[in-house]
Amino acid sequence: MSWEAVIGLEIHVQLATQSKIFSGAATTYGAEPNAQACAVDLGLPGVLPVLNETAVEMAVKFGLAIGAEINLHSIFDRKNYFYPDLPKGYQISQFATPIVGQGEIKLDLADGSQRVIGITRAHLEEDAGKSVHDLFPGQTGIDLNRTGTPLLEVVSEPDLRSASEAAEYFRQMHSLVKYLGICDGNLAEGSMRCDANVSVRPHGQEAFGERTEIKNINSFRFVERAIELEIERQIDVLEAGGTIHRETRLFDADADETRSMRSKELSEDYRYFPDPDLLPLHISSAFVQAVRDSLPELPDARCQRYQEAMGLSAYDAASLSNDLDRAEFFEAVVSVCNNPKLSANWLNGELSAYLNNADLEIAASPVTAGQLGQLIQRIDDETLSSKTAKELFKALWTQADTESNVDALIEQLGLKQMNDDGELSAIVSGVLEANPDQVAELKSGKDKVLGFLVGQVMKATGGKANPKQVNELIRKSL
Amino acid sequence: MPGIATLRAMSSALKNRVISSTELTQEHLATIAEDKTNSFITVAKDSALEQAKRAEQMREQGSSHPLTGVPLAHKDIFCTKGITTTCGSRMLENFVAPYDAHVVALLNQAGMVTLGKTNMDEFAMGSSNESSHFGPVSNPWNMDKVPGGSSGGSAAAVAAGLVACATGTDTGGSIRQPAALCGITGLKPTYGRISRYGMIAFASSLDQAGPMTCDAEDAALMLSAMAGFDSKDSTSAQRQDAWLADFAEHGIPDLERPLKIGLPQEYYADLSNGSIIEAVQKTLAQQGHELVDVSLPHTQAAIPVYYVIAGAEASTNLSRYDGVRFGHRCENPQSLEDLYKRSRSEGFGDEVKRRILTGTYTLSVGYFDAYYIKAQQIRRLISEDFNNVFANVDVLLTPTSPTPAFSQGQLSDDPIAMYQQDLYTVPTSLAGLPALSMPCGFVDGLPVGAQLIAPAFREDVLLGLAAQYQKHSDWHLQRPNGFRVSKEWAA
Numbered sequence: 019m020s021w022e023a024v025i026g027l028e029i030h031v032q033l034a035t036q037s038k039i040f041s042g043a044a045t046t047y048g049a050e051p052n053a054q055a056c057a058v059d060l061g062l063p064g065v066l067p068v069l070n071e072t073a074v075e076m077a078v079k080f081g082l083a084i085g086a087e088i089n090l091h092s093i094f095d096r097k098n099y100f101y102p103d104l105p106k107g108y109q110i111s112q113f114a115t116p117i118v119g120q121g122e123i124k125l126d127l128a129d130g131s132q133r134v135i136g137i138t139r140a141h142l143e144e145d146a147g148k149s150v151h152d153l154f155p156g157q158t159g160i161d162l163n164r165t166g167t168p169l170l171e172v173v174s175e176p177d178l179r180s181a182s183e184a185a186e187y188f189r190q191m192h193s194l195v196k197y198l199g200i201c202d203g204n205l206a207e208g209s210m211r212c213d214a215n216v217s218v219r220p221h222g223q224e225a226f227g228e229r230t231e232i233k234n235i236n237s238f239r240f241v242e243r244a245i246e247l248e249i250e251r252q253i254d255v256l257e258a259g260g261t262i263h264r265e266t267r268l269f270d271a272d273a274d275e276t277r278s279m280r281s282k283e284l285s286e287d288y289r290y291f292p293d294p295d296l297l298p299l300h301i302s303s304a305f306v307q308a309v310r311d312s313l314p315e316l317p318d319a320r321c322q323r324y325q326e327a328m329g330l331s332a333y334d335a336a337s338l339s340n341d342l343d344r345a346e347f348f349e350a351v352v353s354v355c356n357n358p359k360l361s362a363n364w365l366n367g368e369l370s371a372y373l374n375n376a377d378l379e380i381a382a383s384p385v386t387a388g389q390l391g392q393l394i395q396r397i398d399d400e401t402l403s404s405k406t407a408k409e410l411f412k413a414l415w416t417q418a419d420t421e422s423n424v425d426a427l428i429e430q431l432g433l434k435q436m437n438d439d440g441e442l443s444a445i446v447s448g449v450l451e452a453n454p455d456q457v458a459e460l461k462s463g464k465d466k467v468l469g470f471l472v473g474q475v476m477k478a479t480g481g482k483a484n485p486k487q488v489n490e491l492i493r494k495s496l
Numbered sequence: 497m498p499g500i501a502t503l504r505a506m507s508s509a510l511k512n513r514v515i516s517s518t519e520l521t522q523e524h525l526a527t528i529a530e531d532k533t534n535s536f537i538t539v540a541k542d543s544a545l546e547q548a549k550r551a552e553q554m555r556e557q558g559s560s561h562p563l564t565g566v567p568l569a570h571k572d573i574f575c576t577k578g579i580t581t582t583c584g585s586r587m588l589e590n591f592v593a594p595y596d597a598h599v600v601a602l603l604n605q606a607g608m609v610t611l612g613k614t615n616m617d618e619f620a621m622g623s624s625n626e627s628s629h630f631g632p633v634s635n636p637w638n639m640d641k642v643p644g645g646s647s648g649g650s651a652a653a654v655a656a657g658l659v660a661c662a663t664g665t666d667t668g669g670s671i672r673q674p675a676a677l678c679g680i681t682g683l684k685p686t687y688g689r690i691s692r693y694g695m696i697a698f699a700s701s702l703d704q705a706g707p708m709t710c711d712a713e714d715a716a717l718m719l720s721a722m723a724g725f726d727s728k729d730s731t732s733a734q735r736q737d738a739w740l741a742d743f744a745e746h747g748i749p750d751l752e753r754p755l756k757i758g759l760p761q762e763y764y765a766d767l768s769n770g771s772i773i774e775a776v777q778k779t780l781a782q783q784g785h786e787l788v789d790v791s792l793p794h795t796q797a798a799i800p801v802y803y804v805i806a807g808a809e810a811s812t813n814l815s816r817y818d819g820v821r822f823g824h825r826c827e828n829p830q831s832l833e834d835l836y837k838r839s840r841s842e843g844f845g846d847e848v849k850r851r852i853l854t855g856t857y858t859l860s861v862g863y864f865d866a867y868y869i870k871a872q873q874i875r876r877l878i879s880e881d882f883n884n885v886f887a888n889v890d891v892l893l894t895p896t897s898p899t900p901a902f903s904q905g906q907l908s909d910d911p912i913a914m915y916q917q918d919l920y921t922v923p924t925s926l927a928g929l930p931a932l933s934m935p936c937g938f939v940d941g942l943p944v945g946a947q948l949i950a951p952a953f954r955e956d957v958l959l960g961l962a963a964q965y966q967k968h969s970d971w972h973l974q975r976p977n978g979f980r981v982s983k984e985w986a987a
């Protein structure tokens with residue numbers, strides 16, 4: 019039998035506010051345990067939550083970006099459960115009335131096709147703290163720094179059909195929230211985490227199979243792998259005549275498997291009800307309009323602009339626009355050299371290769387956009403050959419000095435292309451004299467030999483000669 | 497006035513340098529040391545004397561706030577930086593908050609002196625002060641009787657002359673009922689008038705702080721100092737009521753015109769001491785007010801609605817007491833569940849457990865709609881009842897509680913009967929309206945209170961009418977035998 023997977027993701031996006039969603043404590047990552055938990059975060063008696071307006075603005079921003087309906091009236095509820103890293107014994111969340119309603123995301127797949135993935139809703143909530151199990155033998159440490167960090171939980175429809183599609187959706191969501199400036203996108207620090215609901219059904223069957231939920235996956239690779247493994251496991255169970263049970267599972271990357279955490283039949287009753295400490299949230303259409311006006315250019319629009327106004331190929335445009343840092347780097351390079359195509363080639367070629375090798379993000383590139391722009395300018399005006407340009411790039415990369423001046427470095431390294439006819443003519447004449455056989459062949463119409471002769475000249479000039487001029491000089495001298 | 501030590505009397509004695517705030521504070525501390533009512537859980541002698549010194553400096557530096565240097569007591573539900581805040585519970589027996597409640601901070605800024613923290617029903621759940629972990633409070637009018645609750649310690653302390661005023665909180669009648677049972681004036685302001693920040697939550701949509709004083713004039717003075725928007729409380733109201741400062745500065749002015757006073761018939765149906773409230777009606781009629789019968793048809797539903805909503809909110813408000821970060825923690829927990837179970841079982845008393853259980857039940861899947869949602873719907877109807885009558889009348893007059901103070905232990909085994917104590921106070925709480933209880937007579941030597949209810953944010957009407965009534969009566973000047981505090985500086 020052939021099987022089809024049905025997948026929905028719940029993505030927790032940590033909003034990049036300065037302070038927490040209901041208190042004034044800072045949200046900075048990596049502070050001493052419990053150094054960033056104030057009385058409100060600790061849930062001390064008598065303290066009260068006050069909503070962070072920036073978090074609301076960010077949620078609205080997200081909603082508008084996915085074309086969702088913004089609920090002008092939404093309600094914060096208490097989700098009640100006991101856990102040591104949940105200080106109040108309840109999490110403030112939005113249950114029945116979320117701030118962002120239905121929307122959608124267009125997914126560009128590897129085969130060039132596009133799929134529309136429905137988004138059921140997105141709601142604001144506070145994060146819990148962290149339980150640290152491996153620091154004190156026989157005891158659990160509680161770090162409440164993360165408590166109260168604003169989260170936007172984005173719930174997708176069960177529209178995804180494969181692990182790679184789910185990973186692509188996660189990637190695209192990551193790119194979108196970074197574009198919007200509502201999340202720093204730092205997966206290693208847990209800025210985006212996702213829960214995956216996975217089920218399988220025979221191809222052609224309408225009804226969904228029983229699903230399981232894999233909790234807390236925090237990387238693109240893990241999302242894909244965890245779902246892949248879970249799909250395989252479910253198919254194995256079903257083909258062996260077994261049944262899938264509704265449960266929560268955990269992905270263990272080291273063991274490369276998903277494991278059962280707890281059965282959903284025993285799932286808790288969260289006793290949701292409106293938090294009486296927070297009045298219903300009313301936002302005005304003017305507020306929504308102001309947020310709409312402040313929306314940045316989104317990936318789709320940018321990709322289109324790169325093709326239409328800059329003449330890039332669809333592939334180049336997509337690869338440069340889907341990541342905000344990359345797109346901004348690209349545009350900074352173009353603003354210096356005014357050559358989009360060559361800029362795209364350098365970003366997707368040399369720069370990408372160096373970054374990959376060094377495992378660096380583009381924002382941390384040792385070569386600045388300004389330097390790369392200047393470098394491309396010097397290719398354009400034929401100061402550099404493609405070979406010397408690569409040498410220069412290597413030098414810039416190694417120096418890793420943002421102050422380093424490209425022209426000075428070209429001088430210093432003697433990379434300037436030899437454009438002077440007099441000097442170059444002499445070298446060309448020398449090479450032609452030394453290779454009479456090849457000259458004869460060339461004269462008889464064997465154009466292939468031209469390459470050999472140009473190569474000899476390049477060799478003699480240490481690669482500094484302008485190959486175009488060398489070409490012309492050889493032809494002239496015949 | 498025959499030596500009743502009101503806030504105003506103290507204020508003018510301090511202003512005229514008849515007495516210093518240190519002397520006044522020492523005098524109060526000495527009286528409290530002799531107290532037999534168990535009104536106080538904590539007496540903060542050292543910090544009180546420090547505050548008194550600071551108040552003297554403030555006066556020297558020209559502070560003209562009438563409350564500077566005047567001592568008071570806080571219900572032990574308000575967090576006080578550096579002074580234990582127990583909320584009447586074993587759970588918080590040793591809890592010292594690292595912050596002041598907003599109300600406490602405001603009164604400190606005014607230069608008031610905190611003598612200590614008053615006894616109360618555990619987590620403000622009760623109508624007799626008998627659920628306190630720190631023992632019951634006696635009613636100064638009869639030591640075998642309860643003072644009412646949950647602000648029983650504050651009410652008894654004012655009645656016994658231990659202090660001229662105390663803060664209280666009212667969720668379903670916790671200021672008004674003990675004020676009535678102890679013969680003092682108690683004001684529950686409009687929900688949102690006074691910040692709840694730092695006031696330990698019982699039922700967040702109902703809790704409201706207010707003053708408990710000798711009379712309406714003092715209540716106005718206190719209200720003005722306690723009220724105001726607080727950005728730390730999302731339910732705090734943004735109001736610009738100029739009368740608040742006017743009343744405090746110049747005293748409560750005469751009413752501008754006679755009022756139309758509504759008598760909700762549902763509140764008079766089962767009244768055993770009808771003659772007393774009838775006498776109040778007569779006094780008010782003599783002042784030219786018009787009294788008319790009105791109806792609040794959903795009154796009977798108020799008690800069950802209140803116990804569903806208050807219980808639901810309390811059940812989750814009290815989840816934070818889990819033994820993990822603060823409060824009572826059981827000895828040698830064997831597991832996380834054991835830690836939760838024993839810490840909470842040992843830390844909470846029976847009434848608190850009862851309400852957590854009922855509240856958890858009404859919020860559970862399958863019961864939520866039938867109880868919580870239904871209760872919210874009826875709450876709205878009760879609110880509309882009030883809106884409807886206030887289209888025609890200025891204020892309502894009702895009894896404050898069904899009976900005068902009852903005996904200690906009389907109702908402790910019958911929670912439902914105890915809940916009936918709140919019959920006349922709960923509807924206003926559900927509607928978020930301001931209400932005031934004032935002394936209006938005695939039955940068998942026990943005080944009886946009359947309740948005035950006004951539209952939202954119209955405490956001025958309550959205070960104006962109560963002040964007028966108190967000019968034409970002397971019930972509020974009565975003091976229990978053995979507690980008469982006659983001070984030469986207050987003469």
